[in-house]
Amino acid sequence: MFVAWRDLKAAKGRFALITAVVTLITVLVTFLGGLTGGLVEQNISALTSLDADRIVFSVTDGEPSTYADSAVTEDQASTWARRDGVTAVEPLGISTTRITAGGRQQTVALFGGGPAAGDAATRSGHVALTARTAAALDVQPGDRVHLGDRDLVVDATRGDSWYSHLAVAHVSLGDWQHLAARPGEPAPFASVLAVSARDADYAAADAAAGTSSQGLLTSLTALGSFTSEVGSLLLMVLMLFGISALVVGAFFAVWSIQRRPDVAVLKALGATDRMLTFDALGQAAALLVLGVGAGIAVTAGLGALAGTALPFVLSSVTTLLPGLVMTVLGLAGAGVATRSITHVDPLTALGSNR
Amino acid sequence: MIDLQDVTLTFPDGTSRITAVDHASLHVGAGETVGIIGPSGSGKSSLLAVASTLIAPDSGTVTIDGVVATDLDLAGRAELRRTRVGLVFQQSNLLSSLTAVEQLTVTNELTTDRRRRSARAAARRRALQLLDEVGLAADADKRPAQLSGGQRQRVNVARALMSRPAVLVVDEPTSALDQERGAQIIDLLLRLTAEHGTATILVTHEPRFLPRLTTAHSMVDGRLSEQSDRPGAPGS
Ligand SMILES: Nc1ncnc2c1ncn2[C@@H]1O[C@H](COP(=O)(O)OP(=O)(O)O)[C@@H](O)[C@H]1O
Ligand SMILES: [Mg+2]
Numbered sequence: 001m002f003v004a005w006r007d008l009k010a011a012k013g014r015f016a017l018i019t020a021v022v023t024l025i026t027v028l029v030t031f032l033g034g035l036t037g038g039l040v041e042q043n044i045s046a047l048t049s050l051d052a053d054r055i056v057f058s059v060t061d062g063e064p065s066t067y068a069d070s071a072v073t074e075d076q077a078s079t080w081a082r083r084d085g086v087t088a089v090e091p092l093g094i095s096t097t098r099i100t101a102g103g104r105q106q107t108v109a110l111f112g113g114g115p116a117a118g119d120a121a122t123r124s125g126h127v128a129l130t131a132r133t134a135a136a137l138d139v140q141p142g143d144r145v146h147l148g149d150r151d152l153v154v155d156a157t158r159g160d161s162w163y164s165h166l167a168v169a170h171v172s173l174g175d176w177q178h179l180a181a182r183p184g185e186p187a188p189f190a191s192v193l194a195v196s197a198r199d200a201d202y203a204a205a206d207a208a209a210g211t212s213s214q215g216l217l218t219s220l221t222a223l224g225s226f227t228s229e230v231g232s233l234l235l236m237v238l239m240l241f242g243i244s245a246l247v248v249g250a251f252f253a254v255w256s257i258q259r260r261p262d263v264a265v266l267k268a269l270g271a272t273d274r275m276l277t278f279d280a281l282g283q284a285a286a287l288l289v290l291g292v293g294a295g296i297a298v299t300a301g302l303g304a305l306a307g308t309a310l311p312f313v314l315s316s317v318t319t320l321l322p323g324l325v326m327t328v329l330g331l332a333g334a335g336v337a338t339r340s341i342t343h344v345d346p347l348t349a350l351g352s353n354r
Numbered sequence: 355m356i357d358l359q360d361v362t363l364t365f366p367d368g369t370s371r372i373t374a375v376d377h378a379s380l381h382v383g384a385g386e387t388v389g390i391i392g393p394s395g396s397g398k399s400s401l402l403a404v405a406s407t408l409i410a411p412d413s414g415t416v417t418i419d420g421v422v423a424t425d426l427d428l429a430g431r432a433e434l435r436r437t438r439v440g441l442v443f444q445q446s447n448l449l450s451s452l453t454a455v456e457q458l459t460v461t462n463e464l465t466t467d468r469r470r471r472s473a474r475a476a477a478r479r480r481a482l483q484l485l486d487e488v489g490l491a492a493d494a495d496k497r498p499a500q501l502s503g504g505q506r507q508r509v510n511v512a513r514a515l516m517s518r519p520a521v522l523v524v525d526e527p528t529s530a531l532d533q534e535r536g537a538q539i540i541d542l543l544l545r546l547t548a549e550h551g552t553a554t555i556l557v558t559h560e561p562r563f564l565p566r567l568t569t570a571h572s573m574v575d576g577r578l579s580e581q582s583d584r585p586g587a588p589g590s
Contacts, residue, residue: 006449274466
């Protein structure tokens, strides 16, 4: 790092500029990562926290249903419950509804029954709200809220739980069946089944019940907006990663070309390729660590500010991981660029008359 | 000392090859300065490239301080260059971001070998002493841009002596200097060669320096011949 450090000091402006670019890209990547994380969480956190091995959907016209249009029957639930290896079958109703209290109202995702309902909402006539919903409605546990044609007692408030960008309210399965019924149609039994099982033959169970089941994580693709939303945001993040590798790589490519005369002199003096590569990569690493570190710091600051206004997740997955990927990609770009160093001919240092 | 035996070097030139050095032999003992003069393109720099192990000849042998350089691989030659050869280039090829004293101490940082790099303080002491020897004691912390052409060439000479070389290879050191400063550099090289006991090969385009050297050779079309009369003819 003998020459590298002195180069950094001698060309401060140039290195400050490229460090700033790295910082900017890091901010973009980590901020977008935080937003993606926040959006994803607001879409699926109520599902990912379900304690289930398998989610069972109804089948319409041979096509498996999505979370939004699935409707399983009681027969299907008991068929699943009789299968070998199946330890629990929890019917889960999912719908969208409005809750009113006083003059206020909130649209929520209404979950009926299911493994995540907990004690509170398994009691008929009670509803569990998220703290945020309770605050928006200005209600406390014990207060009454209005859902459809029912008055329910607020049983407890709990932390965030989201489904499809709506806060989740939990009621008993019976209450849900009543509330989700459309006028003139028979009351639905449940939307999906949350199944716990050990060594069960899911394909056979699906065939017997006429259903389509998926693992918890793969079931998320049956959530309308999830794939497109996450897909486009991740694509943006990936493109930014590509850009950062290119920008850093291009910078070091130009920098290596400018350094060729110096490298030729060093080689003529007997410098090893190892030392020259170490020097060049060390320089890139210093710059990347500085730029990425500053970028993460900025995102952390912005995230703290945006925390309540935007869905934003500030975690090691949305900051350190992208930062690490940026550093590695940047180093790879710089590595490709500085590879040319080993091809510099020390002969040019003699200053021949060519 | 350095010994070149029947050295030939060719370069690719379009579809054929050009012979830059043609069966050249040369011997320089410790403390001697041997001059080489010849027209542009006659192969002087190529001969120095071979002598300093920068390039391996097509045939012939180069022996430096008892080590047969032509038997070594690329890494072995780099090692030999680091430890036994001092180079002074035609242009004052200093590293732009380093101060004068760092131009010298950088020679101690050319490997990732820790044993070699441990002696930083000693390297700095030697560097300062060499800068003093070339008359730049007061300019140790200046960057190349702050030095004059003559001063830069002195730093080059001092750097070449850092590794206590057995061989000093100097390529047209005065080509970018005026008459007086050029003469001063030659004085300096002759003095340092005697003091440090190096075997010095000096390529020059100025015949006026030849009478002061131990011996002189002329080079034409890659062939080296003894310069018996060493004329002080003007022009080059
Ligand atoms: N790296 C090289 N590749 C191809 N040809 C070269 C190279 N170096 C020198 N030559 C050729 O070899 C001949 C001798 O060049 P050089 O040793 O630089 O001469 P001098 O130093 O006497 O001016 C010239 O014809 C030159 O074009
Ligand atoms: Mg030349």
